[in-house]
Amino acid sequence: MKYNDKIVGEYGTFVDLNGEYPLPSKPLPNKNDYDKGIFMRAFSKRINGNIINEVSMEQANRLNSELYKVVVAKWTISGPRENRIINGILEYGVKQSNKYEIERIIKEEEIDLSKVLNNHLEYWRGH
Numbered sequence: 001m002k003y004n005d006k007i008v009g010e011y012g013t014f015v016d017l018n019g020e021y022p023l024p025s026k027p028l029p030n031k032n033d034y035d036k037g038i039f040m041r042a043f044s045k046r047i048n049g050n051i052i053n054e055v056s057m058e059q060a061n062r063l064n065s066e067l068y069k070v071v072v073a074k075w076t077i078s079g080p081r082e083n084r085i086i087n088g089i090l091e092y093g094v095k096q097s098n099k100y101e102i103e104r105i106i107k108e109e110e111i112d113l114s115k116v117l118n119n120h121l122e123y124w125r126g127h
Contacts, residue, residue, distance in 0.1 A: 020062050024053045029077050029123050037078035039123060044068045045111050052116050071109045073101050077123045095120045 022044040029039040042060035060070045082093040098120040102113045
């Protein structure tokens with residue numbers, strides 16, 4: 001292939017498309033995550049594709065942002081299963097908190113995690 005100055009001048013410099021390919025991963029929360037009640041989960045989606053993969057947080061930071069969009073979900077893993085009212089104050093349950101987190105990411109990041117996160121109680125431990 002011959003280098004074309006006209007194409008580079010008109011469209012800018014070529015993007016280096018090297019980088020890691022997202023390797024699907026299923027990180028698990030540890031004791032510290034359960035103590036905090038949340039677990040940070042990273043997901044990648046190719047810019048021009050539809051496949052969403054969960055990846056490790058380490059790999060999420062190394063993916064080429066020209067090729068992949070990465071989102072991080074703040075996944076609730078400890079607390080009451082369902083919403084409850086204590087002394088007139090609403091306390092969100094794990095199920096509802098995770099549903100809201102998925103909806104937030106759909107709205108703000110335009111990545112539909114409901115396709116890969118259909119169990120809102122995944123990793124949940126009740127109390």
